[in-house]
Amino acid sequence: MRRIAVPILTIILFLLFWEWLVWFNDWPNYKMASPSDLGPAFWKYKTLFFSFGWDTLWRTVAGLLISIVVGVALGMVMGFSKLLQEGLYPLLIGFNAIPKATIVPILSLIFIGQHDFNTVLIAFLISFFPIAVSVSIGLSTLEPEYRDILRALGASKLKIFWKIALPKTLPEFFGALKVAVTLAFIGTNLMEIVSPHGRGLGALFDSGKTNSDYPLMFAVLIALAVLGIVLYYCVVVLERIFAGWADQLSR
Amino acid sequence: MIEFNNVSHYFSSKNGELQVLDNLSFSVPKNGFSAIVGPSGCGKSTVTKLIAGLMKPRKGSIILNGEAVQSPRSNIGMAFQNPVLLEWRNILKNVMLPLEIVHNKLSNEEKVDRARELLALVGLSEYENSRPSELSGGMRQRASLCRSLIHRPEVLILDEPFGALDAFTREDLWLTMNRLREKESFTCLIITHDIRESIFLADEVVVLSGRPATNQFSIKTEKESNDNLDQLYTPHASELLNILREQIGIARRKEMADK
Numbered sequence: 001m002r003r004i005a006v007p008i009l010t011i012i013l014f015l016l017f018w019e020w021l022v023w024f025n026d027w028p029n030y031k032m033a034s035p036s037d038l039g040p041a042f043w044k045y046k047t048l049f050f051s052f053g054w055d056t057l058w059r060t061v062a063g064l065l066i067s068i069v070v071g072v073a074l075g076m077v078m079g080f081s082k083l084l085q086e087g088l089y090p091l092l093i094g095f096n097a098i099p100k101a102t103i104v105p106i107l108s109l110i111f112i113g114q115h116d117f118n119t120v121l122i123a124f125l126i127s128f129f130p131i132a133v134s135v136s137i138g139l140s141t142l143e144p145e146y147r148d149i150l151r152a153l154g155a156s157k158l159k160i161f162w163k164i165a166l167p168k169t170l171p172e173f174f175g176a177l178k179v180a181v182t183l184a185f186i187g188t189n190l191m192e193i194v195s196p197h198g199r200g201l202g203a204l205f206d207s208g209k210t211n212s213d214y215p216l217m218f219a220v221l222i223a224l225a226v227l228g229i230v231l232y233y234c235v236v237v238l239e240r241i242f243a244g245w246a247d248q249l250s251r
Numbered sequence: 252m253i254e255f256n257n258v259s260h261y262f263s264s265k266n267g268e269l270q271v272l273d274n275l276s277f278s279v280p281k282n283g284f285s286a287i288v289g290p291s292g293c294g295k296s297t298v299t300k301l302i303a304g305l306m307k308p309r310k311g312s313i314i315l316n317g318e319a320v321q322s323p324r325s326n327i328g329m330a331f332q333n334p335v336l337l338e339w340r341n342i343l344k345n346v347m348l349p350l351e352i353v354h355n356k357l358s359n360e361e362k363v364d365r366a367r368e369l370l371a372l373v374g375l376s377e378y379e380n381s382r383p384s385e386l387s388g389g390m391r392q393r394a395s396l397c398r399s400l401i402h403r404p405e406v407l408i409l410d411e412p413f414g415a416l417d418a419f420t421r422e423d424l425w426l427t428m429n430r431l432r433e434k435e436s437f438t439c440l441i442i443t444h445d446i447r448e449s450i451f452l453a454d455e456v457v458v459l460s461g462r463p464a465t466n467q468f469s470i471k472t473e474k475e476s477n478d479n480l481d482q483l484y485t486p487h488a489s490e491l492l493n494i495l496r497e498q499i500g501i502a503r504r505k506e507m508a509d510k
Contacts, residue, residue, distance in 0.1 A: 145335045149398075152303040154323040155352045163351065167339050245339040245382060 030212040037215035038222060045216065048204055049223060055200040056188055057227060059116065063123020064184045068177070071128040075135025079165075085136060092129060100126040104190045115198045119191040126187035127180040134176035138169030171246035174239035181231050189224065201227070253279040253302060253406060253438055258311035259463075260297055271297050273463035274311070279455070281316075284432065284439045286449035288495065289459030289467075290503045295442045299410045302440065303327055315406055325353040328399035328437070332411040334391040336383035336398075343379040346370065346397040353402045369397040372434055373427050389420035393427060400435055409441040413448065422480055425451050446495045450474075451483055456491075458498040461506025468498045 015035045022034035029037060042049060074092075078085040104122055111118040142165055150160045192202025201220050208216035240247070260272040271294040279285040287295055300306045301313055304323040313320045315327075328349070336345045346366045350357065357365065370376050373393040383391055392412060399407060413421045425448060432439070443449050449456045450472055460467040472491060474482055482488060 143333065143335065145331045145333050148300075148303070148305060148331075149329060149335055149348075150352055151305060152323050152327055152329050153325050153349055153352045153402075159352065163348070164337065167337070170339075243339075245384075 029214055031214065033214035033218045038219050041213075041215035041219040042223075045204070045219070049201075049219075052199055052201050052204050053223060053227060056192065056202065056224075057231075059119045059192075059200065060123055060181075060184050060188045060231065063120045063187060064127060064177075064181055066120070066124040067128040067131055067180055067184060070124070071131025071176075071180070072135050072173075074128070074132035076139065076161075078132070078136035079139025082140075085140070092132065096129045100187060101190055104187075104194050108191060108195045115192075115195055115200075118195065119188055119198075119200065122191045123184040123187040127184040130176040130179045130183070131173065134172040135169055138172040139165055142168060170243040171239075174235065174243050177235050177239075178232065181235050182228065185224075185228050185231060252281045252283075252314075252316055253285075253440055254312075254314040255298075255301075256312045256314065258301065258308045258313060260294070260301065260306070260308050260310075270463035272301075272308070273465045275459070275465050276311075277457050277466050277469065279438050279440055281438055282436055283455070284441070284453045285455045285457060286441045286443055286453035287457050287459060288443055288446060288449050288499060289464060290461050290499065290506055291444065292462065294462055294464040295459065296410055299329070299408045299440075299442060302406070302408055303329060325402065326405045328402070328404035328407045330392075330395045330399040330407075330409050330412045332414045334383075334388075334395035336391055336394060338383050341380050341382060342370070342375060342386070342394050343367070345383065345394060346401055348398055349402045355402065366397065366401060369400060369431075370394075372431055373397055387420075389416055389424060392416065392424060396424075396427070396431065400431065400437065403435070404437060407437045407439040409439065409443075411442055411444060414444060421445075421448070426480070428452055446492055446499070447483055449495070450488055450491050451480070456495060458495065458502060460502045467502055470494060 019034045019036060022032055025032075027034075033041070074088065078088055100122065103125065107118045107122055111121070146164050146168065147160055150164060155163075188200065189202040189205075192198050192200035193206045195203070197203075198206075201224055205217055205220040205224075208214070208220060255275055255277050258272055258275045259270065262269045262271055275298075277285070277287075287298060289295055297306070301308055302315070302320065304320045304327075307321070315324070336342075337348070340348075343363065343366055346369060347362055350362050350365075367376065367379065370379055373396060375390060375393055375397070378386060378390065378394075383394070386394065396412070399409075413424050416424065429452070441449070441452060446456075453472060454474075455469055455471050457466055458468040459465065470491065473487075
């Protein structure tokens with residue numbers, strides 16, 4: 001009871017304070033929105049919210065899926081080969097050091113008009129790094145005894161990977177995936193906001209900005225928060241299913 | 252049967268080649284149980300890797316049951332100081348792991364029965380559905396022993412398996428080990444730091460010299476019984492203990508002198 005009541009009460013108090021702030025200052029809608037404006041804004045643009053929300057969602061998930069494939073592949077390569085790790089690591093760190101917001105305009109210009117493509121691309125580029133690093137660290141720190149118990153029986157490298165290395169790396173992988181899903185979501189929205197005549201919640205936000213339609217902008221923020229939470233908890237559920245055993249370890 | 256014939260082995264290090272084993276020869280008869288003791292860092296673990304076929308000796312040969320070891324083979328079981336159980340599997344599934352690698356014609360039921368038989372022998376029957384994290388160190392090591400024996404290997408290699416356990420748990424596991432030896436048939440080589448352990452478990456104790464290790468001394472323990480700890484406190488056992496301690500002292504002094 002308390003676990004549910006306390007957060008809900010806090011949220012209600014926060015919304016009341018927000019409503020009061022706007023009312024007290026007498027801000028019009030082209031200056032600031034109040035919580036009571038959000039409902040009508042959602043209702044007015046409900047079809048756009050659904051279709052653009054879907055755009056944002058699938059682009060984020062597509063980018064994340066590519067991230068998983070590429071990140072795991074890179075991580076495996078670096079985890080198994082010391083030489084390739086020494087070669088690739090500095091390159092990856094350099095790439096990761098570039099604030100991704102600066103890549104957004106570059107990509108949106110190179111692939112101008114291809115909204116789906118460049119949005120998925122930035123979601124991927126922004127989010128594969130933590131996955132690659134965590135998988136490579138997980139694999140390269142595998143204690144040699146784990147390998148030896150199977151190697152001594154004549155198991156192939158592939159079998160050792162499937163039976164031991166991969167499951168043992170899953171907790172690290174999901175830790176990274178939680179970071180990656182948030183990053184991919186940021187990437188998608190950055191591109192949707194910047195791309196001219198785009199689609200997605202980011203584009204809706206941008207059109208709200210252009211028209212000083214604060215109720216719409218805040219409604220988009222709420223929708224993004226909801227979508228972000230849903231994505232994050234999807235990863236959490238997957239983690240419970242596939243790497244729940246690690247949870248018991250830390251207890 | 253395990254035979255080491257004039258085995259020499261080297262590691263490459265920053266300062267060139269480092270000799271680990273020097274002309275090492277010893278043998279463990281079929282269904283025998285030998286212990287290797289020696290100063291730390293003398294190359295004892297290298298011996299286990301060579302037998303398992305995880306490394307090839309530079310010189311000499313290693314023969315298991317008449318066949319020279321060239322590469323890993325499935326008739327071997329191994330257990331280390333670290334029990335390396337897979338945390339995402341329960342104990343039963345952990346014990347059954349080698350059966351997923353080694354070629355065998357067992358049905359799934361037979362595999363489970365075999366695993367349960369071993370778990371019963373080491374007193375872990377109630378824990379087959381537990382995760383490794385729910386078990387104590389001694390229990391994990393028991394499970395690790397079951398895993399090393401599940402595929403009925405002809406040779407069992409134990410690399411300081413009880414080194415990380417407290418003294419009481421360790422003695423418990425010595426008795427467990429002897430119970431396993433009674434019920435299962437395998438040729439066993441144990442690497443250990445503990446002289447009492449070597450006397451209690453093994454039929455013959457081999458003392459390795461300091462690096463590069465060679466067979467400095469060996470002695471048969473000639474025990475009467477295997478099933479209680481009293482035999483460690485007989486005059487015969489004290490004598491063995493003194494002889495072995497003296498030999499290890501010699502090995503250590505030789506190593507110091509070489510440095």
